[in-house]
Amino acid sequence: xxxxxxxxPICPIPISQRDTIIxxxxxxxxxxxxxxxxxxxxxxxxxxxxxxxxAAKIHLEPDGCMIAVSTDGHVVKPIFxxxxxxxxxxxxxxxxxxxxxxxxxxxITASFILEEGLPIETLEQVLSSMAAAAKEAxxxxxxxxxxxxxxxxxxxxxxxxxxxxxxxxxHSSICGKNAKPxxxxxxxxxxGDHGIAVLSxxxxxxxxxxxxxxxAPLNHLIGALLAAAPHTHVLRDPTRGGLGTTLNxxxxxxxxxxxxxEISIPVKSAVQAACEMLGxxxxxxxxxxxxxxxIPADEADPALKCLxxxxxxxxxxxxxxxxxxxxxxxxxxxxxxxxxxxxxxxGEILPRIC
Amino acid sequence: xxxxxxxxPICPIPISQRDTIIxxxxxxxxxxxxxxxxxxxxxxxxxxxxxxxxAAKIHLEPDGCMIAVSTDGHVVKPIFxxxxxxxxxxxxxxxxxxxxxxxxxxxITASFILEEGLPIETLEQVLSSMAAAAKEAxxxxxxxxxxxxxxxxxxxxxxxxxxxxxxxxxHSSICGKNAKPxxxxxxxxxxGDHGIAVLSxxxxxxxxxxxxxxxAPLNHLIGALLAAAPHTHVLRDPTRGGLGTTLNxxxxxxxxxxxxxEISIPVKSAVQAACEMLGxxxxxxxxxxxxxxxIPADEADPALKCLxxxxxxxxxxxxxxxxxxxxxxxxxxxxxxxxxxxxxxxGEILPRIC
Numbered sequence: 047x048x049x050x051x052x053x054x055p056i057c058p059i060p061i062s063q064r065d066t067i068i069x070x071x072x073x074x075x076x077x078x079x080x081x082x083x084x085x086x087x088x089x090x091x092x093x094x095x096x097x098x099x100x101a102a103k104i105h106l107e108p109d110g111c112m113i114a115v116s117t118d119g120h121v122v123k124p125i126f127x128x129x130x131x132x133x134x135x136x137x138x139x140x141x142x143x144x145x146x147x148x149x150x151x152x153x154i155t156a157s158f159i160l161e162e163g164l165p166i167e168t169l170e171q172v173l174s175s176m177a178a179a180a181k182e183a184x185x186x187x188x189x190x191x192x193x194x195x196x197x198x199x200x201x202x203x204x205x206x207x208x209x210x211x212x213x214x215x216x217h218s219s220i221c222g223k224n225a226k227p228x229x230x231x232x233x234x235x236x237x238g239d240h241g242i243a244v245l246s247x248x249x250x251x252x253x254x255x256x257x258x259x260x261x262a263p264l265n266h267l268i269g270a271l272l273a274a275a276p277h278t279h280v281l282r283d284p285t286r287g288g289l290g291t292t293l294n295x296x297x298x299x300x301x302x303x304x305x306x307x308e309i310s311i312p313v314k315s316a317v318q319a320a321c322e323m324l325g326x327x328x329x330x331x332x333x334x335x336x337x338x339x340x341i342p343a344d345e346a347d348p349a350l351k352c353l354x355x356x357x358x359x360x361x362x363x364x365x366x367x368x369x370x371x372x373x374x375x376x377x378x379x380x381x382x383x384x385x386x387x388x389x390x391x392x393g394e395i396l397p398r399i400c
Numbered sequence: 401x402x403x404x405x406x407x408x409p410i411c412p413i414p415i416s417q418r419d420t421i422i423x424x425x426x427x428x429x430x431x432x433x434x435x436x437x438x439x440x441x442x443x444x445x446x447x448x449x450x451x452x453x454x455a456a457k458i459h460l461e462p463d464g465c466m467i468a469v470s471t472d473g474h475v476v477k478p479i480f481x482x483x484x485x486x487x488x489x490x491x492x493x494x495x496x497x498x499x500x501x502x503x504x505x506x507x508i509t510a511s512f513i514l515e516e517g518l519p520i521e522t523l524e525q526v527l528s529s530m531a532a533a534a535k536e537a538x539x540x541x542x543x544x545x546x547x548x549x550x551x552x553x554x555x556x557x558x559x560x561x562x563x564x565x566x567x568x569x570x571h572s573s574i575c576g577k578n579a580k581p582x583x584x585x586x587x588x589x590x591x592g593d594h595g596i597a598v599l600s601x602x603x604x605x606x607x608x609x610x611x612x613x614x615x616a617p618l619n620h621l622i623g624a625l626l627a628a629a630p631h632t633h634v635l636r637d638p639t640r641g642g643l644g645t646t647l648n649x650x651x652x653x654x655x656x657x658x659x660x661x662e663i664s665i666p667v668k669s670a671v672q673a674a675c676e677m678l679g680x681x682x683x684x685x686x687x688x689x690x691x692x693x694x695i696p697a698d699e700a701d702p703a704l705k706c707l708x709x710x711x712x713x714x715x716x717x718x719x720x721x722x723x724x725x726x727x728x729x730x731x732x733x734x735x736x737x738x739x740x741x742x743x744x745x746x747g748e749i750l751p752r753i754c
Contacts, residue, residue, distance in 0.1 A: 072548030089527035094542035102542040117509035155471035157560035173443035188448035194426030206511035206560030
C-alpha cells in the first residue's frame, strides 16, 4: 500500500472474473462495493437494501412509526487494542450507523460466535465493555445468541450486532443522496486514529506510536449537531475504507462533486508520522468515532461551534464543499495549489480493522 | 451421548469452575443456559433480555407500535445438507423466533463472516437460498454487512441474522411464562429430522439414512393456528437442545409441570432407527421446522385440525398436558406405564447443528 492509492489505481480483476473471496472483499472499499453490487444485490435487492445508507429506514404499519435498522459484523484483530476492544466496537459501530441516518438509537441485538477454548475471563471483559458502551450510548441490548465453533474455526470471538432506532419525522430526509451544491463538508475530528491504534496492537510496527482508537458512540453528539444545524443533509461515519471512500460514496449517491482542502483535514501528528513511515494515506484509514456531515452553508458555523464544544467533536473542521459539475468526482486541493482525484479505496490496507 | 441423557445426568462442572468456552456452551442445553445465566446476564441483564423468550417484545414510543426483535448466529456444518443449507437456515431461524412470540415477521438483517478462499459460486448458492426463503416467509432483508477473515479463521461462511416483527395487540401475551394447568401440548410434526439430516451430511454415519431437514419458515402456519386457537398461551420451536430442553424451559418459566406421552410423539421411522443405532434420544435432537404450542384444552382440537391441513403441520399431534404440581418438572409416560423425568440437555450431542 503506497500513496498511489489516493490517485485511484484501477482494480486489476473485476469481481465477475474472480472465483473466490479475497481479503479485499472485506476492505470497505471498491472490492466490497463490487461484491455488494455484483453478488449480494443480484440476489437480495429490494427497496430497503438499495437505500445504500448506513441504516435502512422503514415505516412500520399500521401505526406509522419510522424506524432505522442496521447491522454490522465485528472481527477486529486483536480483540483488545489501545482505546477499546471488540465489545465497545460492536456497540459503537451499530449505534453510529443508526445515528448516521438521523435516527435515535434504541435497541441492539448481539450474536456471538465463540471459539472453543476462549477464556471465560476474556468473554467477561468484552461483555463488561459492551455494557459500558451501551450505557454511554443509552441503548438496550434486547436479544442475544451464542454459538461455539471448534478451536481453529474462529479467532477468539466475533460479534454481529444489529440496531433499531427511531427516526424523528423532521430528520427523515438525512441520507447519502441528499448532498446539494453549495453545502459545506465538516469532519468531526482527526482521521486515522483507529487504524493506527489497531495496527500498533498487532506489533507490526518497528517504531513506537501512542495513539488511542477514537472509538465512541456518536449519537449524543449527532443529537446536539442536529439541534444546531437542523437542515443537515448527509451524515456518514468513515469506518472501513476511510474518508476517501465515504466521500466517493456520497458523490455518487448524490450525483455531485466534492472538493476538500488537504490543509484543513485534521490528523494527529503521531498518525501522520506513522502514515509517512508506512506509506499510508490517512484518508483511507478506518475511524470508529468520527463522522462527516454535509450541511447547508448558512448552518456550517453554528454546527462547527456546537461540535467543538463536545469532547468527541473538539477537533472538528470544515474541510470542503459540494459542487454541481463532474458528478461522482472527489478532488483534493494540496497546500501547493495542485489538485488530485481521490478514488475509492482499492485493495486492502488493514484487514480486520473492525 | 446415550439414553442416560434423558434421565438428566448432573453437569459435572458448574460454569463458575470452568475457565474456558467448550463446545457444550453452544449446545442450547444446560451448559448454554448456565453460560447465559452466570456470564451474559451478569453484564447485560435488562428487562428486555430477561424476558427469556425467542424474541423480545418492545413498545416503541411515542407512537406505541409493539415490535418483536430476535437474533441468531448460524454456523451449521456442513453448510449444505439434505433439505436445506445455511442460507435457508439463517432466514427460517429468525423468522421462526419472531413467530414464536406471536409476532408477524417483517424485516431481517444479515451479517456475513466469510472465510478467505470461499468460492463466489458457493456464496451465490447461499444467497439464492436466502432470497427464496425470505420470499416464502414474506420478509425483507433490509440491511447487510460483510466481513472477511483469513483462511483458517472461519469455516466457509457464518451468518448472523436479526429480525423485526410486528406484534398484534391480541397476541401480545404469548410467552414462555403463560402455560396454565389444564392446557394441552401440541407438537407440529415429527422430531429430530434436522439433527439426523445434518449428521448424515457429515458422513459420520456407517449406515444410510434418507432424512431431509424439516427446515421451514413457520410464520404462515402460526398465523393459521392463531386464527383457529386465538387463546394460545405459549409457542416455542425446539431447535438446539430439542423438545426435551424446550419443555424444561417452559415448565420453569411458567412454574408448572408438564407430562408427555411417549407414544404420542411423532418420530419418523428412519430417525427412530438412526437414534437407536447411535444411542440418541429424539427428544434432544434439533428441529428447524417444528414448534410446540401450549393451548387451552377447549381450543386444542380446532388447533390440531388446522395444523394437519397445512403441509408443515400434517403430522401434528397432542402429546401431553400441563399440571399445577411439581413446578419445573417434565415427565415422560412410557408405553409400558412407567414414567421418567426429562431433564434439560446436558453436554453436547451434535455441535454446530444450526
